[in-house]
Amino acid sequence: xxxxxxxxxxxxxxxxxxxxxxxxxxxxxxxxxxxxxxxxxxxxxxxxxxxxxxxxxxxxxxxxxxxxxxxxxxxxxxxxxxxxxxxxxxxxxxxxxxxxxxxxxxxxxxxxxxxxxxxxxxxxxxxxxxxxxxxxxxxxxxxxxxxxxxxxxxxxxxxxxxxxxxxxxxxxxxxxxxxxxxxxxxxxxxxxxxxxxxxxxxxxxxxxxxxxxxxxxxxxxxxxxxxxxxxxxxxxxxxxxxxx
Numbered sequence: 001x002x003x004x005x006x007x008x009x010x011x012x013x014x015x016x017x018x019x020x021x022x023x024x025x026x027x028x029x030x031x032x033x034x035x036x037x038x039x040x041x042x043x044x045x046x047x048x049x050x051x052x053x054x055x056x057x058x059x060x061x062x063x064x065x066x067x068x069x070x071x072x073x074x075x076x077x078x079x080x081x082x083x084x085x086x087x088x089x090x091x092x093x094x095x096x097x098x099x100x101x102x103x104x105x106x107x108x109x110x111x112x113x114x115x116x117x118x119x120x121x122x123x124x125x126x127x128x129x130x131x132x133x134x135x136x137x138x139x140x141x142x143x144x145x146x147x148x149x150x151x152x153x154x155x156x157x158x159x160x161x162x163x164x165x166x167x168x169x170x171x172x173x174x175x176x177x178x179x180x181x182x183x184x185x186x187x188x189x190x191x192x193x194x195x196x197x198x199x200x201x202x203x204x205x206x207x208x209x210x211x212x213x214x215x216x217x218x219x220x221x222x223x224x225x226x227x228x229x230x231x232x233x234x235x236x237x238x239x240x241x242x243x244x
Contacts, residue, residue: 173234
C-alpha cells in the first residue's frame, strides 16, 4: 500500500510539473526557451574557444545564465516544494510506531541456493563533470551505457577486441562532445539527437544545426558478424564517428 502511494505521489508530481512547465512557457515566461538556448549556445561556443580567456568567460557566463534561468522557473520551485513535502512525510512516517506483523514461517520444500554473480568495473562512469576516454593501451571491451552533465567522451574501438554480434554504446550528455573511433572491418549504425551541435559520421557531415535528429547506417550492417550500435543524445555538443 505504501509503495502504491509513493508511486502515485511521484506520478502526480511529474504530471503536475509537465503541466506547469507548459503553462509557464506558453503564458508566464515566453522567453524561457530563448534564454535556455542562448545560454546553452554560450556554453557550447565557450568550450570550443577554451583554453582562451574569451572561451572561459563565455563558458562560465553561459553556465551562470543557464542556472539562473532554471532556478527562476516556477516549475523548478514546484519540484523543490514537492521534494520537501515528501521528505517531511517520510520523516513523520518514520516516527510513528511501526505496525507489528507476526510472520507465519513455513519450511521450504527445497532450499534454493543463491546464484553467483560477477561484478565488473565499467569502462565509463556517470559523471557530472569531466573528460572520459578509453585506455591508450589494449583493454577488455564492455558495453557503454552512461549519462553525464558536462564533459567529453572518447571511445577508441581499435584498442580492443569486440565480441561477435552487436556491441552497444549509449551516451546521454547535457553539454559535451562524443568521439567514437571504429576499425575498418566493423559495421556501424548511429542514432543521434541534439538541440545545438554538429555531427560528422564517416565523411557525412551535418553543420551546426538546431534540434537535430540523425540516423545513419553502413551498408553491410545487417549481415555483419561484428557491428556497433551507437545511441547518443545531448543538449549542446558534437558527435564524431570515424574510421581508424
